[in-house]
Amino acid sequence: MTQPTAAVLLIGDELLSGRTRDINLQQIAQYLEPIGIPVRECRTVPDIEEEIVAAVNALRAKYTYVFTTGGIGPTHDDITADAIAAAFGTGISEHPEVLAEMAERYKAMNTDFTPARRRMARIPHGAKIVKNPVSGAPGFQMENVFTMAGVPQIARAMLEDIGPRLEGGARVHKVQLRGPGLREGDLAEPLGAIAKAYPDVSIGSYPWYLGTGDNGVALVARSTDTVRLETVRGELEALMRGLGVEPIPDPL
Amino acid sequence: MTQPTAAVLLIGDELLSGRTRDINLQQIAQYLEPIGIPVRECRTVPDIEEEIVAAVNALRAKYTYVFTTGGIGPTHDDITADAIAAAFGTGISEHPEVLAEMAERYKAMNTDFTPARRRMARIPHGAKIVKNPVSGAPGFQMENVFTMAGVPQIARAMLEDIGPRLEGGARVHKVQLRGPGLREGDLAEPLGAIAKAYPDVSIGSYPWYLGTGDNGVALVARSTDTVRLETVRGELEALMRGLGVEPIPDPL
Numbered sequence: 001m002t003q004p005t006a007a008v009l010l011i012g013d014e015l016l017s018g019r020t021r022d023i024n025l026q027q028i029a030q031y032l033e034p035i036g037i038p039v040r041e042c043r044t045v046p047d048i049e050e051e052i053v054a055a056v057n058a059l060r061a062k063y064t065y066v067f068t069t070g071g072i073g074p075t076h077d078d079i080t081a082d083a084i085a086a087a088f089g090t091g092i093s094e095h096p097e098v099l100a101e102m103a104e105r106y107k108a109m110n111t112d113f114t115p116a117r118r119r120m121a122r123i124p125h126g127a128k129i130v131k132n133p134v135s136g137a138p139g140f141q142m143e144n145v146f147t148m149a150g151v152p153q154i155a156r157a158m159l160e161d162i163g164p165r166l167e168g169g170a171r172v173h174k175v176q177l178r179g180p181g182l183r184e185g186d187l188a189e190p191l192g193a194i195a196k197a198y199p200d201v202s203i204g205s206y207p208w209y210l211g212t213g214d215n216g217v218a219l220v221a222r223s224t225d226t227v228r229l230e231t232v233r234g235e236l237e238a239l240m241r242g243l244g245v246e247p248i249p250d251p252l
Numbered sequence: 253m254t255q256p257t258a259a260v261l262l263i264g265d266e267l268l269s270g271r272t273r274d275i276n277l278q279q280i281a282q283y284l285e286p287i288g289i290p291v292r293e294c295r296t297v298p299d300i301e302e303e304i305v306a307a308v309n310a311l312r313a314k315y316t317y318v319f320t321t322g323g324i325g326p327t328h329d330d331i332t333a334d335a336i337a338a339a340f341g342t343g344i345s346e347h348p349e350v351l352a353e354m355a356e357r358y359k360a361m362n363t364d365f366t367p368a369r370r371r372m373a374r375i376p377h378g379a380k381i382v383k384n385p386v387s388g389a390p391g392f393q394m395e396n397v398f399t400m401a402g403v404p405q406i407a408r409a410m411l412e413d414i415g416p417r418l419e420g421g422a423r424v425h426k427v428q429l430r431g432p433g434l435r436e437g438d439l440a441e442p443l444g445a446i447a448k449a450y451p452d453v454s455i456g457s458y459p460w461y462l463g464t465g466d467n468g469v470a471l472v473a474r475s476t477d478t479v480r481l482e483t484v485r486g487e488l489e490a491l492m493r494g495l496g497v498e499p500i501p502d503p504l
Contacts, residue, residue, distance in 0.1 A: 018281030
């Protein structure tokens with residue numbers, strides 16, 4: 001089975017100015033991992049159509065799935081839907097069913113369905129709708145590109161509607177062992193030897209420093225093969241114990 | 253004056269797997285903003301040399317400065333220094349002064365200067381050193397590319413050594429006004445008119461939803477021209493008051 005892959009495209013000036021710290025990459029990656037779709041690349045671009053178009057076209061050609069967040073609200077800086085239409089060379093206009101649903105929703109909330117709110121019913125031609133149970137205005141799927149809201153709670157809800165449309169791959173299993181007090185410089189050589197001996201298992205080393213006395217190294221191994229993974233777990237545990245540290249298994 | 257630009261390249265499997273939520277983009281952007289160097293793009297790539305090389309070469313050709321984080325530690329998955337050397341088509345070897353300083357530092361800490369730790373003294377030929385006052389092992393500058401550690405505290409310290417080497421641009425000033433209870437759909441049209449009337453001022457709209465009753469919209473305007481910015485501030489305040497909300501000035 002070919003392993004499907006994903007890329008994430010984060011859209012918004014606020015991410016590049018430092019105003020906002022992104023959390024969508026993390027939540028998308030955590031959603032996709034259990035269904036065997038690893039995220040291979042992420043790009044963050046400003047609210048500039050040509051930059052969005054270039055990134056969408058580069059990523060959709062290279063990865064099985066692309067997930068974009070941001071820029072589908074009602075204001076002038078929300079240009080993602082137009083950019084996606086441009087990237088696919090298709091038109092964009094109000095989607096009749098979306099428009100009807102939104103009109104009803106705003107009526108029920110006793111809120112004006114302003115022209116600005118109607119902008120959120122503009123969907124690139126040929127796209128499938130992605131439901132937004134949080135605030136109504138939908139995302140959409142254009143071939144292998146899923147366009148979601150930037151507000152994390154809404155993006156998370158949209159993933160639930162997208163999930164069943166994805167063809168997952170082999171589940172990547174993982175082991176994480178924490179070694180309090182360990183230092184990377186002491187374990188790097190035997191760890192490198194283990195990584196070399198098990199090229200089909202991805203092994204990462206992540207030091208932490210949370211203040212005096214609270215530091216160490218977490219070792220993470222990932223593989224689709226649970227038998228190989230358990231063998232590597234044994235090797236990593238032996239490595240830590242050889243350095244005088246009892247490994248602590250840790251859920252990721 | 254031409255405005256300098258920057259790109260950020262985040263390197264590490266842990267960012268794409270969802271294990272770690274990045275904060276380096278935000279802190280780099282916040283460091284560069286006051287010296288007039290806007291971040292225009294960010295990419296996140298895995299610990300795979302060809303991916304790092306391709307991203308470095310794409311970004312360094314397009315932006316004035318590139319800042320990379322991650323992958324310069326002592327373990328087998330720390331391959332950024334080699335990737336930077338490959339991207340520039342240059343060699344890499346132990347830097348004599350770095351090696352001497354690190355040897356002394358580890359001796360003072362009564363810690364073995366293992367071959368793995370010596371790996372951190374390998375610097376691409378022609379690079380200038382970037383000091384690491386936190387843990388010793390340095391970053392480096394290769395032409396317009398600055399390579400920093402992934403640990404946020406270390407990356408932050410390295411920025412202090414990099415700062416004086418950067419040629420800043422016109423300072424971008426900003427105004428942020430918070431409007432509790434505002435909804436984007438109600439202000440989007442007059443806001444769009446303001447944005448159109450002041451094309452030299454960048455205006456963003458950022459809704460927040462922090463639970464029942466705590467929601468609203470923050471409007472942010474940015475410009476190098478403080479006079480124009482104050483005019484726009486007046487327009488935005490009038491817009492909010494016209495919707496019955498007293499704007500709250502907010503430090504960014």
